[in-house]
Amino acid sequence: MEEDTGALPRKEDFSQWYNEVLWRAEIMDVRYPVKGLYVWYPHGFAIRKRVYGILRGLMDRDHAETLFPLLIPETEFMKEAAHIKGFEDEVYWVTHGGRNELDVPLALRPTSETAIYPMYSLWIRSHTDLPLKLYQIVNTFRYETKHTRPLIRLREITSFKEAHTVHATREEAAVQVETALGLYREFYDRLRVPVIISRRPDWDKFPGADYTMAVDTVMPDGKMLQIGTAHMLGDHFSRTYDITFEDANGERRYAYQTCYGISERSIAATISVHGDDRGLVLPPEVAPIAIVIVPIIVGKRREEVLSAAATVEKDLRNAGFTVKLDDRDMRPGAKYYHWEMRGVPLRVEIGPRDIDANTVVAVTRLGRKITLDRRGVVEGVISVLAEFGEELSQTARQAMADRIAVTDTLEETAEAVKRGVAVVHWCGSKECAEKIEAATDASILGSDIRSDLITVSAGPCIACGGNGTSTLVARTY
Amino acid sequence: MEEDTGALPRKEDFSQWYNEVLWRAEIMDVRYPVKGLYVWYPHGFAIRKRVYGILRGLMDRDHAETLFPLLIPETEFMKEAAHIKGFEDEVYWVTHGGRNELDVPLALRPTSETAIYPMYSLWIRSHTDLPLKLYQIVNTFRYETKHTRPLIRLREITSFKEAHTVHATREEAAVQVETALGLYREFYDRLRVPVIISRRPDWDKFPGADYTMAVDTVMPDGKMLQIGTAHMLGDHFSRTYDITFEDANGERRYAYQTCYGISERSIAATISVHGDDRGLVLPPEVAPIAIVIVPIIVGKRREEVLSAAATVEKDLRNAGFTVKLDDRDMRPGAKYYHWEMRGVPLRVEIGPRDIDANTVVAVTRLGRKITLDRRGVVEGVISVLAEFGEELSQTARQAMADRIAVTDTLEETAEAVKRGVAVVHWCGSKECAEKIEAATDASILGSDIRSDLITVSAGPCIACGGNGTSTLVARTY
Numbered sequence: 019m020e021e022d023t024g025a026l027p028r029k030e031d032f033s034q035w036y037n038e039v040l041w042r043a044e045i046m047d048v049r050y051p052v053k054g055l056y057v058w059y060p061h062g063f064a065i066r067k068r069v070y071g072i073l074r075g076l077m078d079r080d081h082a083e084t085l086f087p088l089l090i091p092e093t094e095f096m097k098e099a100a101h102i103k104g105f106e107d108e109v110y111w112v113t114h115g116g117r118n119e120l121d122v123p124l125a126l127r128p129t130s131e132t133a134i135y136p137m138y139s140l141w142i143r144s145h146t147d148l149p150l151k152l153y154q155i156v157n158t159f160r161y162e163t164k165h166t167r168p169l170i171r172l173r174e175i176t177s178f179k180e181a182h183t184v185h186a187t188r189e190e191a192a193v194q195v196e197t198a199l200g201l202y203r204e205f206y207d208r209l210r211v212p213v214i215i216s217r218r219p220d221w222d223k224f225p226g227a228d229y230t231m232a233v234d235t236v237m238p239d240g241k242m243l244q245i246g247t248a249h250m251l252g253d254h255f256s257r258t259y260d261i262t263f264e265d266a267n268g269e270r271r272y273a274y275q276t277c278y279g280i281s282e283r284s285i286a287a288t289i290s291v292h293g294d295d296r297g298l299v300l301p302p303e304v305a306p307i308a309i310v311i312v313p314i315i316v317g318k319r320r321e322e323v324l325s326a327a328a329t330v331e332k333d334l335r336n337a338g339f340t341v342k343l344d345d346r347d348m349r350p351g352a353k354y355y356h357w358e359m360r361g362v363p364l365r366v367e368i369g370p371r372d373i374d375a376n377t378v379v380a381v382t383r384l385g386r387k388i389t390l391d392r393r394g395v396v397e398g399v400i401s402v403l404a405e406f407g408e409e410l411s412q413t414a415r416q417a418m419a420d421r422i423a424v425t426d427t428l429e430e431t432a433e434a435v436k437r438g439v440a441v442v443h444w445c446g447s448k449e450c451a452e453k454i455e456a457a458t459d460a461s462i463l464g465s466d467i468r469s470d471l472i473t474v475s476a477g478p479c480i481a482c483g484g485n486g487t488s489t490l491v492a493r494t495y
Numbered sequence: 496m497e498e499d500t501g502a503l504p505r506k507e508d509f510s511q512w513y514n515e516v517l518w519r520a521e522i523m524d525v526r527y528p529v530k531g532l533y534v535w536y537p538h539g540f541a542i543r544k545r546v547y548g549i550l551r552g553l554m555d556r557d558h559a560e561t562l563f564p565l566l567i568p569e570t571e572f573m574k575e576a577a578h579i580k581g582f583e584d585e586v587y588w589v590t591h592g593g594r595n596e597l598d599v600p601l602a603l604r605p606t607s608e609t610a611i612y613p614m615y616s617l618w619i620r621s622h623t624d625l626p627l628k629l630y631q632i633v634n635t636f637r638y639e640t641k642h643t644r645p646l647i648r649l650r651e652i653t654s655f656k657e658a659h660t661v662h663a664t665r666e667e668a669a670v671q672v673e674t675a676l677g678l679y680r681e682f683y684d685r686l687r688v689p690v691i692i693s694r695r696p697d698w699d700k701f702p703g704a705d706y707t708m709a710v711d712t713v714m715p716d717g718k719m720l721q722i723g724t725a726h727m728l729g730d731h732f733s734r735t736y737d738i739t740f741e742d743a744n745g746e747r748r749y750a751y752q753t754c755y756g757i758s759e760r761s762i763a764a765t766i767s768v769h770g771d772d773r774g775l776v777l778p779p780e781v782a783p784i785a786i787v788i789v790p791i792i793v794g795k796r797r798e799e800v801l802s803a804a805a806t807v808e809k810d811l812r813n814a815g816f817t818v819k820l821d822d823r824d825m826r827p828g829a830k831y832y833h834w835e836m837r838g839v840p841l842r843v844e845i846g847p848r849d850i851d852a853n854t855v856v857a858v859t860r861l862g863r864k865i866t867l868d869r870r871g872v873v874e875g876v877i878s879v880l881a882e883f884g885e886e887l888s889q890t891a892r893q894a895m896a897d898r899i900a901v902t903d904t905l906e907e908t909a910e911a912v913k914r915g916v917a918v919v920h921w922c923g924s925k926e927c928a929e930k931i932e933a934a935t936d937a938s939i940l941g942s943d944i945r946s947d948l949i950t951v952s953a954g955p956c957i958a959c960g961g962n963g964t965s966t967l968v969a970r971t972y
Contacts, residue, residue: 049617050610052568052601057614060559060629067560082537083544087651088634091529107593112603115638116584124529126589133527137534140526152537157565157634161592174564 054166054173064306104225216464298361314369443486450481531643531650541783581702693941775838791846920963927958
């Protein structure tokens with residue numbers, strides 16, 4: 019709707035790059051007249067649709083999709099003391115309907131425990147109702163007073179996938195947390211985004227949880243972005259909302275619960291991890307257009323080139339690819355710029371010389387150029403795109419590895435967090451955490467680290483010298 | 496999660512039937528603790544997913560999907576005087592974030608004109624940007640003071656598909672209204688729901704529109720349910736929100752707009768039109784399970800029957816059907832009851848005698864019983880389901896035809912609207928409309944009727960005797 023002009027800031031100026039790429043690649047428009055609320059452009063929404071299609075596919079394996087109301091009555095919301103304490107400064111309240119003041123103010127869900135669990139209390143009667151695994155993809159709201167940023171820190175999270183499960187035993191619930199982390203790992207594998215999983219310190223867990231496991235990735239500026247969480251709720255909420263079941267012996271017992279969520283930060287991570295100085299770089303699975311065909315038109319062989327390009331388009335489309343034939347009347351270079359900005363994984367060029375040689379030229383968004391045989395174009399493209407996806411994974415993984423440093427002192431750690439994640443030994447005490455955080459201007463993210471890039475060990479706490487275990491320290495979003 | 500027990504009220508007691516079928520067939524749970532807000536059960540949500548998949552497919556032909564914020568600042572909302580006047584008693588207002596009062600109250604969108612059009616004003620520059628056709632599927636809110644009802648009259652409309660288009664000329668916009676009506680007709684054809692399209696009287700048009708076309712269906716109690724609307728907005732909103740474009744001659748001009756919407760009333764209509772005394776009857780395209788296989792197990796041939804049922808299940812699943820093999824240890828009759836309640840279009844029974852005869856028995860949800868050859872079971876099922884769909888359309892169409900009466904007097908009309916729709920001649924005046932409405936206890940729905948069940952003509956107004964044209968009169972939801 020608007021032409022992009024001029025150069026994109028370099029990706030090393032990450033914050034500027036991020037803001038610019040969002041509108042130049044038509045992901046989000048930030049000009050909506052309320053702070054922290056943004057508009058999805060059709061191209062951004064098409065990416066969202068694919069990303070959430072992958073997520074839905076994973077959840078649908080053994081969760082059922084459902085939908086609960088946005089509005090939560092204050093009376094239900096206030097029941098769970100620890101929970102409300104975690105959210106009380108962040109909740110939007112509806113107080114009026116038309117010109118009337120409401121009897122009971124309604125909260126816009128910041129997350130749905132207090133909307134869903136009263137219903138679970140009605141639905142669950144017997145051990146045969148368990149496990150129950152439901153999820154929904156909804157808009158949620160946080161009255162953010164910090165600096166807001168599209169896809170990352172929002173007042174309306176437009177795309178929150180939240181799952182809520184109920185189990186007969188604490189052990190089963192704990193296993194479900196691990197299952198959820200496995201699903202999330204698989205999800206980010208599909209997005210080619212490397213992640214580190216860890217257990218958040220107690221003071222940073224979800225309000226009302228026994229413990230919180232988090233999925234983080236390292237952003238290009240070295241800060242960590244939390245892109246998924248899984249919470250062990252124990253029987254905390256089931257006691258508040260009276261979620262009980264009759265076990266096989268006829269005894270009534272409280273259930274155990276978990277919940278886990280992913281938001282559009284998954285898209286922020288995909289954009290940020292893979293993008294480059296020329297714009298987006300999209301993994302094939304999430305690109306609304308996988309392949310753009312650019313006919314290289316030279317004077318008198320125009321019709322012949324367009325016809326050959328149309329044939330290639332048809333072949334690729336029939337093979338199931340989303341293809342765009344860009345036959346606009348403009349220079350090929352301007353077309354390259356346009357589609358590179360939007361992250362299209364593969365460009366196929368076809369000109370008179372290719373026709374003569376019975377070939378096409380395929381150029382990946384990472385700049386790899388391959389000449390393909392015309393007759394084998396579908397097989398060629400399948401293989402090039404598979405390699406491209408693999409290259410994205412490897413490049414991203416290497417970039418993350420380069421930003422992880424194992425450090426032994428507060429000074430080393432303070433240096434390391436300037437460009438990425440430090441892995442330190444920490445004794446687990448709040449006192450030492452505060453010392454480490456003050457000395458490094460960064461946060462303790464968590465222990466119980468799961469990442470094949472990090473070797474976990476025991477060692478002396480960098481603050482007090484007592485027994486410690488490997489812990490992540492980083493600046494965060 | 497809960498067992499349904501006891502008999503469903505008869506469908507002729509429609510209101511009771513509707514309420515009961517919603518929970519017995521696990522569509523909506525009405526026990527959420529806020530009036531007018533309901534919870535989608537997984538089965539209901541699976542139907543929603545299919546219905547909206549059809550709608551999305553139709554829109555995606557030449558609209559792009561997008562997503563705008565839920566919260567609209569009072570300042571934007573108040574700009575459009577006619578529009579706000581239509582909604583001021585129905586808007587929910589967010590006034591607090593955390594413990595702070597907001598500077599500008601935020602409306603929960605009742606519909607998104609005032610959220611979208613300020614952005615259109617930024618996006619549209621030139622005639623080459625037109626036509627612009629976007630849509631979104633979102634939750635919208637109305638502070639309903641009338642009696643609320645699941646899927647029909649809601650405080651949170653969870654599934655509002657709203658399209659917003661922009662055009663260079665009034666004529667193009669008018670054509671788009673017709674195109675939208677064509678898409679909606681196609682949508683309801685797929686749901687096997689017969690519709691009548693008409694032009695609403697001026698006092699009943701969308702606030703801010705030049706005119707409103709509506710899509711209605713006749714419910715089992717004879718009342719009309721509005722299940723879609725398309726509005727010609729003219730240049731009304733474009734003048735308020737400054738949506739202009741430079742035409743081919745370099746002149747700046749106001750654009751012309753339309754908008755059109757469909758809500759989960761589409762699902763209420765599908766359930767209500769097709770359902771019967773035994774529960775839901777779902778068209779194959781929207782049924783989460785198209786076929787249930789019930790093995791008829793007789794003593795010693797148990798394994799043989801289960802194995803044959805599993806083979807049929809595999810064949811049907813490979814052919815692309817969603818199939819459920821119900822091998823629970825309970826009486827076949829109880830299984831029939833269970834799946835009939837949930838509207839499964841086809842039941843396939845297989846027992847020892849079928850194995851011996853190399854057949855299976857297929858029973859449609861409308862009770863038609865067909866013996867199919869085991870080897871040709873896929874072809875057989877395809878054909879039976881196609882006929883079943885056709886039968887649903889024909890039955891629904893006949894039921895609607897039976898409820899339409901052409902009447903010539905106020906008395907006849909008052910009688911006719913007790914059981915359905917009256918088609919009368921009306922002069923178009925507000926005065927006569929009021930007379931007709933008072934005498935019939937029903938509403939003037941509209942003229943310019945499009946329905947192949949209704950022959951439109953000119954004739955004397957039933958209120959004043961002046962020149963009139965065919966007009967719908969009915970009780971409405």
